[in-house]
Every structure is written in C-alpha cells, then in structure tokens.
Amino acid sequence: MTGKVLTITSGKGGVGKTTAVANLAVALAADGKKVVCIDGDIGLRNLDVVMGLENRIVYDLVDIVEGRCKTRQAMIRDKRLPDLFLIPAAQTRDKNAVSPSDMIRLCDELRQDLDWILIDSPAGIERGFRNAIAPADKVLIITNPEMSAVRDADRVVGLLEAEEKGSPSLVVNRLNPAMVKRGDMLSVDDVYDLLRIDVVGIVPEDENVIVASNKGIPLALEAKSRAGQAFRNIARRLNGEQVPFLELESQGLWDRLSRLAGRR
Amino acid sequence: MQIKGLKDGLLVTLGDAAWGILQEALLNRVEEQASFFQGARLVLDVGNQVLKSAELSALRDTLSEHGITLWAILSNSPTTESTAQILGLATRIHKAPPAEIRAAKGIDHESALWVARTLRSGVRIEYPGNVVIVGDVNPGAEVIASGSVVVWGRLRGVVHAGAQGDRDATVCALDLSPTQLRIAGEIAVAPARQGTPKPEVVHLKNGRLQAEPWTPG
Numbered sequence: 001m002t003g004k005v006l007t008i009t010s011g012k013g014g015v016g017k018t019t020a021v022a023n024l025a026v027a028l029a030a031d032g033k034k035v036v037c038i039d040g041d042i043g044l045r046n047l048d049v050v051m052g053l054e055n056r057i058v059y060d061l062v063d064i065v066e067g068r069c070k071t072r073q074a075m076i077r078d079k080r081l082p083d084l085f086l087i088p089a090a091q092t093r094d095k096n097a098v099s100p101s102d103m104i105r106l107c108d109e110l111r112q113d114l115d116w117i118l119i120d121s122p123a124g125i126e127r128g129f130r131n132a133i134a135p136a137d138k139v140l141i142i143t144n145p146e147m148s149a150v151r152d153a154d155r156v157v158g159l160l161e162a163e164e165k166g167s168p169s170l171v172v173n174r175l176n177p178a179m180v181k182r183g184d185m186l187s188v189d190d191v192y193d194l195l196r197i198d199v200v201g202i203v204p205e206d207e208n209v210i211v212a213s214n215k216g217i218p219l220a221l222e223a224k225s226r227a228g229q230a231f232r233n234i235a236r237r238l239n240g241e242q243v244p245f246l247e248l249e250s251q252g253l254w255d256r257l258s259r260l261a262g263r264r
Numbered sequence: 265m266q267i268k269g270l271k272d273g274l275l276v277t278l279g280d281a282a283w284g285i286l287q288e289a290l291l292n293r294v295e296e297q298a299s300f301f302q303g304a305r306l307v308l309d310v311g312n313q314v315l316k317s318a319e320l321s322a323l324r325d326t327l328s329e330h331g332i333t334l335w336a337i338l339s340n341s342p343t344t345e346s347t348a349q350i351l352g353l354a355t356r357i358h359k360a361p362p363a364e365i366r367a368a369k370g371i372d373h374e375s376a377l378w379v380a381r382t383l384r385s386g387v388r389i390e391y392p393g394n395v396v397i398v399g400d401v402n403p404g405a406e407v408i409a410s411g412s413v414v415v416w417g418r419l420r421g422v423v424h425a426g427a428q429g430d431r432d433a434t435v436c437a438l439d440l441s442p443t444q445l446r447i448a449g450e451i452a453v454a455p456a457r458q459g460t461p462k463p464e465v466v467h468l469k470n471g472r473l474q475a476e477p478w479t480p481g
Contacts (some may be wrong), residue, residue, distance in 0.1 A: 099329045125352075130325065151385050154402050158384030162317050162350040194402060198383070 003111040006118050007136035011152030013123030013161040015144045016173040021120040022050045023161055023220040027235035029084035033115040036085040041122040041184035045089035045122030052216020053086050062090035065102045095127040107135035136141040145186040201234035203227050273305030281314055294330050302331045307357050309338040317347045350387055403443055431468050442465040
C-alpha cells in the first residue's frame with residue numbers, strides 16, 4: 001500500500017485548517033480508508049482537542065523524531081473510527097525540533113500501511129510550514145472569502161510553485177451565501193479569479209463547527225450538517241469521485257459554480 | 265571559499281566549480297565549525313552559477329537544519345537572481361546607490377527580462393532594465409525596473425518603472441488596475457475601473473502619470 005500525503009495549509013491563521021483536517025480525516029476514514037493525521041503545529045497543538053483525543057496523548061511527533069518511541073506508539077486511535085489515527089504535536093517544544101527531512105522519513109514509513117496521511121500545517125510560511133509541505137504529494141489550501149486570507153493564500157501558492165510542489169487545490173471555507181448575495185463578501189468566483197487554482201470544496205459558514213470542535217466531535221460525523229456534508233464531498237473528490245457542489249446560493253451563482261467545477 | 269563577517273550576518277563567497285562540489289564543500293565547512301555557524305544569517309555569493317529553484321530550496325532547507333538562515337543570494341546570473349527572488353530570498357545586501365550614479369551606467373533599452381509566469385503576493389522582481397511579464401501581477405507582488413514594464417495580463421500589484429530616474433519609461437498592461445504605480449519619482453494610485461478592462465499605456469506627462477487606452481496603429 002502506498003499512501004498519499006496531503007498537507008493542509010493557508011498562510012493566514014484562523015481560517016479553519018485544523019477543522020478541515022479533522023473533518024477530512026473523519027470523512028475519509030468513515031469511507032473505509034486508513035488515515036493518520038499529523039499535527040504539525042508544534043508548540044501550539046490543537047488538532048487533538050478538535051478530535052476529542054487530548055486525554056489519550058502519551059507520545060508525540062517529537063518523541064518519534066527523536067527516537068523515544070516507535071511510530072506506532074505515538075499513533076492515537078480514534079474513539080469512533082478504528083482506522084483513524086492521530087499523531088499529536090509536542091506542546092512543550094518549538095518548530096525547530098522537527099526538520100523537513102524528518103517529516104519526509106516519517107511519512108515514507110507511514111505510507112507503507114495507510115491510505116492517507118493528512119498534515120495540519122501551522123499558520124505562516126516559516127519552518128513549521130516547510131516541515132509540513134516537505135513530504136506532501138498534494139497540498140490543499142484553505143481560505144476564507146475575505147481579502148486578507150486570499151492574499152496570504154496567494155503568497156502560499158507562489159511559494160509552493162517556487163518549491164515545485166505542483167499546483168495546490170483550494171477549499172473556500174466559511175462562505176456565507178446571504179452576504180455574498182448582498183455583495184458584502186467575496187464570492188467563490190472572486191477568490192478563483194485571483195488564485196486560479198483548482199477549487200475542490202466550498203464549505204458554508206456554520207456555527208455548529210464551533211460547537212463540534214468544543215465537543216471534540218468533527219461535524220463530518222453528523223449526517224444533517226451542511227458543513228459536514230461539504231467536507232464529506234471534499235473527501236470523496238480527493239478519492240477521485242466526481243461530486244457536484246452543494247447548492248448554497250441563488251441560481252445565478254450556482255451556474256457560475258458549475259462552470260468553476262467544469263474548469264478543473 | 266571565502267567567509268566574511270558582515271554587520272548582520274556572514275557572507276560566503278563560493279569559487280568557480282560544479283555546484284555539487286561547492287555545495288558539499290560548504291556543508292562540510294558548516295559541519296566542521298558547527299558552533300561558529302549555529303544561528304548565523306548567511307548571504308551566499310554564487311558568482312556565475314545558474315541555479316534552479318529546487319537546488320536553492322534544497323540548500324536552504326539543509327542549512328536550516330544546521331540552524332543557519334539563508335537570507336540572501338548574490339549572483340551575476342539574472343536567472344539565479346529571479347529564482348532567489350521567487351523563493352523570497354534577498355538578492356542585494358546593501359541599499360541601492362543613489363539614482364544618478366546608477367542611471368549614469370546606462371541601461372540596455374534593446375533587451376528585457378522575460379518572466380513567463382504570474383507573480384503572486386510576496387514576489388519582488390528587481391531588474392536594471394526592461395521587464396516583460398506574461399501572466400498577472402497579483403496584489404502584494406512588486407516589479408521594480410530601471411526601464412519599462414509590460415504586463416501581458418492583469419496588473420494589480422505595484423510596478424515601479426524607471427526606478428533609477430528614467431522619466432521616459434512606460435508601463436503597459438492588458439488590464440491596468442495596480443495597487444500603486446510609479447514612474448521615476450512620481451506615484452499614482454489607479455482610480456476604480458469602470459466597465460470592461462482594456463489595454464492601457466502609462467506615460468509620465470508634465471510630471472504626472474497618465475494612462476491612455478492602447479490603440480492599434
């Protein structure tokens with residue numbers, strides 16, 4: 001088995017990277033894939049909290065890299081999905097405790113018996129970001145429909161192109177269709193217009209995301225949630241399925257979204 | 265290989281040899297004198313080497329594993345310079361000399377730097393001559409040229425043409441909506457565009473930047 005390494009990054013902080021990693025991991029695992037997610041945010045870990053696994057941490061990423069435990073020992077099995085694992089970040093160290101080549105070695109080991117390795121990148125474009133993208137086969141950029149987030153995403157796309165990592169894919173998170181309709185929020189079209197990269201997902205704004213992350217139960221597990229549905233759709237697209245985009249907005253924009261999907 | 269202390273870092277000048285050999289020599293030196301290099305900010309003078317971005321980024325990552333920050337590349341090759349700029353590395357370590365002196369050296373009006381890609385936020389292209397960009401210049405990207413700048417695409421970032429004082433420099437774009445435009449010492453901010461974009465040329469006239477639609481013939 002050769003697993004794929006998917007790094008989720010954004011440039012700007014607070015756009016929903018960790019939420020996206022947790023939800024995509026859950027959706028992929030619920031689909032029968034063997035998945036591990038790695039929290040790359042050493043020193044500011046929180047993927048464990050969002051996944052509700054904080055109290056099970058014994059070893060972490062830095063322990064693996066520094067040889068204090070076997071990789072298996074640091075992989076925390078999810079409470080609900082037996083094929084989902086988390087490798088948490090160390091909270092008491094900093095980004096320099098891990099190097100890009102450590103990440104490549106670790107991912108090459110994990111590829112042997114997993115389908116997907118998801119890496120939650122820290123915000124920024126410094127060492128932690130480079131650690132997170134070094135082993136990536138594919139990079140997913142999360143952005144919000146606001147200028148500052150899109151600007152940072154553009155910077156990250158430029159860096160990935162310079163590193164010859166190939167063109168990343170885009171997820172537009174926290175879209176509020178009513179605000180777009182009033183002209184108070186960038187539309188997916190506006191975001192695409194600047195970034196010009198493949199759009200693989202559009203996630204509507206949903207206050208249940210906050211409730212879910214406080215509870216440590218990712219929304220993708222809840223059948224009725226729109227945001228959860230959007231993440232499940234992204235997971236299916238990552239597995240190569242053609243899935244239509246959720247109908248979030250008025251007809252006019254829907255047509256344009258369909259065109260966007262057609263451009264891929 | 266020469267190592268020189270600068271005010272804010274170390275300048276390493278690599279000699280002339282194959283890149284693989286130079287890189288190995290540098291890394292050996294770094295390993296031998298690990299404590300000397302620990303935490304250093306490094307400027308690398310690569311002379312005439314033509315380097316690809318994979319080579320530069322690999323070296324930067326390896327150096328960072330030794331606790332060294334590679335922050336600037338000095339090069340005689342425009343290709344290497346633009347590679348370094350795209351990776352976000354500096355290509356000059358001192359402030360530019362005063363405009364008159366540089367202008368006196370004269371720039372080549374017959375040729376240009378050809379950039380066949382979209383410049384995204386954070387990229388800065390500096391060139392002592394004309395620059396042609398086939399692609400967009402996104403907000404947050406900057407082009408600083410001693411000569412004129414042609415953008416075969418959408419110009420939404422910052423362009424400074426005639427950066428050494430050439431008041432005859434021009435800026436053209438298929439869709440001219442820059443964050444800010446400068447020619448020689450004059451600055452303008454584009455008015456909000458009405459209607460569909462059309463190709464425009466900007467000249468300096470009577471001390472002001474003026475945009476005119478491009479008309480064939």
